[in-house]
Amino acid sequence: MSEFNLITRLRDRGLISHIANEESLSKLMKKNSISLYCGFDPTDESLHIGHLLPLITLKRFQIAGHTPIILIGGATSLIGDPSFKEKERIFNTNNNINKWTEKISKQISQFLDFNSNKNSALLLNNNMWFNKMNILSFLRDVGKYFSIxxxxxxAAVKKRIIRPDQGISFTEFSYNLLQAYDFFILNKKYQVDLQIGGADQWGNISSGMHLIHRRSKKEVHGLTVPLLIQSNGTKFGKTELGTIWLDANKTSPYKFYQFWMNIEDSNVYYFLKLFTFIKVSEINEREQKKHINNQIINDKSFLAKNITRLVHGKENLLAVERITEFLFLxxxxxxQESDLKQLKKDGIPFINVDHIKDLQEALVLTSLAQSRTQAKNMIISNSISINTQKIRKNHIFNRQDKLFGKFTLLSRGKKNHSLLCW
Structure with missing residues (x-):
């Protein structure tokens, strides 16, 4: 495809929230491959699924022949981006930031090709230049180009200023200039022509373009991807149970997969366009058939499998499919034993037990029943299973009930489960 079509196709997929200097960017990409960057501040030990969209967008540019640069904000994370935050972040220590930088860098390496012959991705840290800069140089060489x-x-600043209970510190206020300087340095030393980020980064990206124009007399470009908000008003990837992380130790692949299985039906085909590399024409065909034999459930599963494979790899996806077969089919x-350990981590409720008198007691202890009488009635009504097998009378647990000598799955109906961990 022509490079002009890359921007067109990003728009067709709903991937562009803002774009600056689109016509000149399209012309530039048509003539040459470009370098572009996206920044990630290490403010935790893992990225979350809110970071997926910019990462996948970088991957789309790399597939099209362009060079993606990841900028880790080792310096800027000491301050924290105030963009649309309700209050100031808690400051992080250098030690934590260094540990988180290493972990996040490994995560990012899964999405981009760092060993390509032509356009290998590059990983940088803005500590490289901010550690060498003093406050007077910053105020003189950067600050003088910006109007208070x-x-x-x-918008991001005004929202905080109008709140007398919070306000905004000078430290946070300066973040916008720090990110602008990142873009300036990357343009000067690495010929970066485009910065991408989430829609909440538009103000920061615009400042970078402004600084480059004032200091270098160059035109550069900015592009943001949508900031996804769920129907309850929370940011995409945040649930009542917490953030959905990309690290399998913080959010298991099974819970990650289930997040996508439980998205609203109205988002399925939109998310297929945003998060997968399936052709838009194929996605539109799927959407036209969504009411036939409940096809939307199959498409939701298709989405969940694609993203789980992308983030967690083929082996973890296979484990998720085994768990799904176990619970629902x-x-x-x-x-496998490792699958049950994953279930225990954050897949379903569990209790640790040494000895249980009988099935009725187990149902009460796991809150699948409110009383022994209710448990007895559930068993009689054929709604209780042990390790997927229906139980029609009260039961005393034995060695055969303990999978791998450690786990017993109790189920009430099709959707209510609890794990006994012996």
Whole structure:
């Protein structure tokens, strides 16, 4: 495809929230491959699924022949981006930031090709230049190009200023200039022509373009991807149970997969366009058939499998599929001990037990029943299973009930489960 079509196709997929200097960017990409960057501040030990969209967008540019640069904000994370935050972040220590930088860098390496012959991705850290800069140089060489009047009228800043209970510190207020300087340095030393980020980064990206124009007399470009908000008003990837992380130790692949299985039906085909590399024409065809034989459930599964494979790899996806078969298709034949450990982590409720008198007691202890009488009635009504097998009378647990000598799955109906961990 022509490079002009890359921007067109990003728009067709709903991947462009803002774009600056689109016509000149399209012309530039048509003539040459470009370098572009996206920044990630290490403010935790893992990225979350809110970071997926810019990462996948970088991957789309790399596939098209362009060179993606990841900028880790080793310096800027000491301050924290105030953009649309309700209050100031808690400051992080250098030690934590260094540890988190290492972990996040490994995560990012899964998405981009760092060993390509032509356009290998590059990983940088803005500590490289900020550690060498003093405050007087910063104020003289960067600060003088920015009007306070303009800065305080940016939406992200204004939202905090009008709140007398919070306000915004000078430290946070300066973040916008730090990110602008990142873009300036990357343009000067690495010929970066484009910065991308989430829609909440538009003010920061615009400042970078402004600084480069004032200091270098060059035109550069900015592009943001949508900032996804769920129907309850929370940011995409944040649930009542917490953030959905990309690190399998913080959010298990099974819970990650289930997040996508439980998205609203209205988002399925939109998310297929945003997060997968399936052709838009194929996605539109799928959407036209969504009401036939409940096809939307199959498409939701298709989405969940694609993203789980992208983030967690083929082996973890296979584990998720075994767990899903075990819980919902009652197929116990392929389950592995590691799968049950994953279930215990954050898949379903569990209790640790040494000894249980009988099934009725187990149902009460796991809150699948409120009383022994209710448990007895559930068993009689054929709604209780042990390891996917229906139980029709009260039961005393034995060695055969303990999968791998450690786990017993109790189920009430099709959707209510609890794990006994012996």
């Amino acid at each position: 009047n303009t800065m305080i009228n940016r 009652k197929n116990i034949n392929h389950i």
